[in-house]
Structure formats: C-alpha cells, structure tokens
Amino acid sequence: MNKPMDLSSSLPDANGLFGSFGGRFVAETLMPLILELQDEYATAKNDPEFQRQLAYFQGDYVGRPSPLYFAERLTEHFGGASIYLKREELNHTGAHKINNCIGQVLLAKQMGKKRIIAETGAGMHGVATATVAARFGLPCVIYMGTTDIERQQTNVFRMKLLGAEVIPVTSGTGTLKDAMNEALRDWVTNVDDTFYIIGTVAGPHPYPAMVRDFQAVIGHETRTQMLEKHGRLPDSLVACIGGGSNAMGLFHPFLNDSAVQMIGVEAGGKGVKSGLHAASLNGGTPGVLHGNRTYLLQNADGQISDAHSISAGLDYPGIGPEHAWLHEQKRVEYVSATDAEALEAFQICCRQEGIIPALETAHALAEVAKRAPTLPREHLMVVNLSGRGDKDMMSVAHHLGEQLDEAC
C-alpha cells in the first residue's frame, strides 16, 4: 500500500517558488544548511534504500495504511453525500503529523545530525517529533508558546515522558508563530549539529515540498482505497488548514484530476469579519514570514497580527505557500469555519460515529455539515480525519461549560 512519494510534480521551481509564493527568505547563516538539506532530500527522494526504510517505518511503526472508513451514520445524519473518513487519527501518536516526522528523522540520521528541534502549537507535532527522536535515540528540544502550554498540558506531559525538553516561549503572543521564531533562533545558533523538523508545509524551501511529499502518502492511499471500494475517484476532498500539511497530503496526489473538487477549511475563530480568526487566505494578504512568501495575517505596515482559534493547531497567522498558490490558481476552494461551528461538528462526530476528532479536524467536519446535505448520495466526499481529540478534552469541556478534574 505504501506508494513511493510523488516524483511527478513540477513545483516548486529550483528556487523553491510556487508562482510568486515560497522561496528561501532566511538569514545567511542558515543558507548553506538549507542548500545542503535540499541536496540531501533530492538524493533521498530517489534512493531506494531511503524509500524502503520510510515504507518500513510508515507500516510497522506508524501503522499505515490508515483506513478509509465509510461514515454511514454521519452520512445519514447529514442526509446527502456519502462521507468517507481518512482515519489519520489512528496513526501512532494520534494524528497525521508523524508521517512527516518519520521522513525527516530518517533524513536527519542520514545527514549525521545529533540533535532534533521542533516548534509545536497544539502539541501534536511536538509529540510526533519527540516520539521519533526517542525511537532514533536523538536528544530533542521542543519550542512551545506559553499560551499553548496552558491549553495543551497533556501533550506537554507526553513530550516530557518521551524524553523531550519542552521550552516555553513567552515572546509575542506565546503561540505557534512565536515558537517557530524561537526554533529558528535555536537553529541559527546550533547550525552544525541540529536538524529542525518543521511540522507543516511552510518555512524555507525545501520544507514546503518535503513535508508535502512525506504527507502525500495520505492522498496516495485514499486514491487506491477509493478505487478499490468504488472503482472511481472521490468527487470531493475536505481538510482543515492551519499551516496546511494534512490538507496538502490529501490533495496533492489529486491535483491533476480536475474532476476532484478540493476544499480547505481555515479557522474562522469568532468570524473572519470579527478580526479574531486564523484564516490567512480568507482574511490575509501576501507577505514574507518564517522563510517563505505566502498569505499572512498582518497590518498595512507588514507587522504580523495575532491569530485566533479555539484550536491551538490552527492558531497560526500564515499558511503553506503551495496553498497560497493553489488559492490564486483557484484549484482549491478555501473556506472557513468558526469556533462555534467546529465545536458543533465536533460533538456530532462524537455522537454519530463514536470518533472523537481533534478540534482542528472538527473545522473540516463543520464544512461537511454545510456541504454534504446539499449533495446526492452518489457524491463521494472524503474528509481527512487528521487527528484525534483526546488532547482537547480540557479545552472542549471549558467551552461547553463543564468542569473537569485536572487529572483526567
């Protein structure tokens, strides 16, 4: 089932550009390292031994392929399109994040790096990184904003159990963007021995393309599974978007199939018009941050604004550059779901399917709630169930007005 990574894509170009988006906007100190990473990755991509190892760990360690599950009760509940869930929440560590981390840690080993660093928002990428670092015996430092540490304490404890050092980031708003700034500062200071595992399809080239390729296993499997079940491709794909790695992983292998509709769901927070949201494409403008040009939440003077979302994993004022390009190409439709809509969809999924989704994933389900009822049963809709919601118990309880014991 484990397909080789997509080799056919023509983008990004040699400078890491998707149209005008992407690029390598980093300090000179990092440039030699980024160029080396680019070369090493290009080699690994075509190295059968690297691919064999990747397939082995994706299978026996991560638990791939993840099922493509027909959500019968959810389909009946909405009364329209046939809804399929791509069960990424069943992966080891409970989200799609590990697909990428396994790939990058293998690359880190190949490059002889001795130390792993990463940024995290909701903590899922931090947990996945701490997991692979433990598995490969590498010391690991995770940067996490203090605001996120507060709302994701379980994941902080998981990372510590896995042997990672979690460094609280107090600068800025203490969320994902600040964690990324701090990880970049660490990297620039420890260039010789450190590998930075970026968790999403953003950052300087080659990260957006590399993370996409490692996540594309989601789309490749979906394609094969849907062909096995129905003998045809799905009609639409729906995924939530923070940086956009689970969406890109699902979408990318279908980009050339023009009949397949794709919908990316950004975090609308209190509503895009309220200004309190994390919808970079629907409420932002092009700019340059964290090594790439993309759509950003910012003021007219180019100062980055705070993102807002009920979900820590989507609370980022940017988006992967390939999404920015697909948005301008109009190949993918980008919409948004509010905190309230996500919370509602979260509960429907729990009750109808016995699956507790991550709050991030609930944004994709909120779009399904709007779209599925208007479509016929023959319409095959795939939703990326990108993560499980155990980590969100405290947060959801708080929003639903329930008191939970800290220990649970």
Add this chain to the structure above:
Amino acid sequence: MIAIQDNTMNDTVNQAVTHSSRLEQCFATLKQQNRPALVSYLTAGDPDADASRRLLHGLPEAGVDIIELGMPFSDPMADGPAIQKAALRALESGQTQAKTLEMVRRFREENSSTPIVLMGYYNPIFCYGVERFLTDAANAGVDGLIVVDLPPEHDEELCQPAARHGIDFIRLATPTTDARRLPKVLANASGFIYYVSVAGVTGGSAPTPERLESSVAQLREHTDLPIAVGFGIRTAEQAATIGRFSDAVVVGSALVDCIEHAASADDAVEQVHGLVSELAESVRACRQ
C-alpha cells in the same frame, strides 16, 4: 548675503555627497586616520518617537561614524531578546516604516555626512511596496540597507532594485559562509560587508578574537569592500580588539540594553550617548 552663501554651500555638499558615496567617503576618511568605524545600532522609535529622535541626532557628536537604524518588525527571527524587546517597544509606541523614513529625512536636514543604513526584515518593506520604499528612502537620505532575511538567492526582490536607486545593499557573511558560497554572497554586495561574528542571534556571546581575525583575513582575500564585524560586541575593550583588524565595529544589543534598563527617556538618551562616547574613544585609539 551670508544666508545665500550657506544655501549654495549646502547644495554643493549635497550634490558632491551622493547617497551611495557617503559610505565610501566615510571609509576613505577613516582609512586616512588609520582607525576603524564605530557603527551603532538602535531601533527606530525605541523607546518612543521623541527619545528615538534625540538618540539618533546625538550619535555623530558622541562618536558614531555610521548609523544603523533598525526598522522594527514584530517577528525578528535573527535577533536575541534585547533587540526583540526594542522592536516591540517601538511598535507599541506607534513606529511605522513611514515614520522611520521621516526620522532619516529630518536627520539629513542637519547632517549630510554620517551614513545611515536601515536594517531589518523584508516583510515591512514588501508591504510598503519595494519601489515606493526605495524612492522614499533615497529621498530621505538613506545610504544602505541590511535586510536579514534576503539571501543572494532573492537579489531580484530588493538588492538589484536598490542599486538602481543608488542605495547600497550590505551583505552579511557568517561563520557558515564557506569558500563555495562566498562568491555568491559577494556578487552584488556594496557599501561594506557585515561579518556576523558568531552563528546565532544578535546579543549572543562573542567569539575569540583570534578566530575572528583569521575569518576577516580570509574574507579580505575575496573582497575589496570594507569589512564590519558585529554580533556580541558589548564593551569598549572588545571593540578595540576587533577594531585592530576590521574596518568597522558594530555595537547594537549593548546600546539597546541601556534603553531597556533606563529609568526614563532622558536617562536612556544620556546612557546610550555615554556608552557610545566610551566605545568611540576606545575605537579611535585602538591602532595606536
């Protein structure tokens, strides 16, 4: 009669000292005096507009040869805590790109010789609009730009357009810049080369002078441009040691720290100019 003469003189000076040559003239003069330049870094608008203006205007008299003026950015990824906080103080006090350019313009009304280099990150320039920014910067009297997150791979974004406006693009070379990479770094460089003394963020620890001296010597084999050294230089003693073999010494975080720890805006101005005088004295004497 006298007033008319003065105006004529000023016009002559302004014509002779074109934007791109202020840096050349400065380094030529210092070479004659056999001493390195003292380069100061302050963030525009830190701690507030008025104090920042007073800080800026007093720098040449306190002994600064070249002024680096930071354009504050909300997410300064290559800077340590001192300059991060300075950027936030400036932004909170309402600093904008337009106000930074206005500061330079007003400075130029009374000083036509001290070079000013704007330093920062690309996004605020990109959002201001590259052509508009370069036109306004050239008119204001900006001599050069240091933009941390624009490596030579992106020269078409700002470096090449800046050259067309007569504004130097100062390139950073770092300990990770190897022999294979150096030609690319130097290709479109102008003004001077800024050697980042350590792999890390601003305000970090300083490297050993021996290692630095050999790095600067290696760099000189590949370029005729003056070489400035910065990152981690905090004291008059360090400045003197490094000034013996470099063409310029950059001090930033130590000055910005004075602003953070000052009791008031007046105190900040006094402390910064005090430290600058100390550094200037040391730099002036370092090769004697």
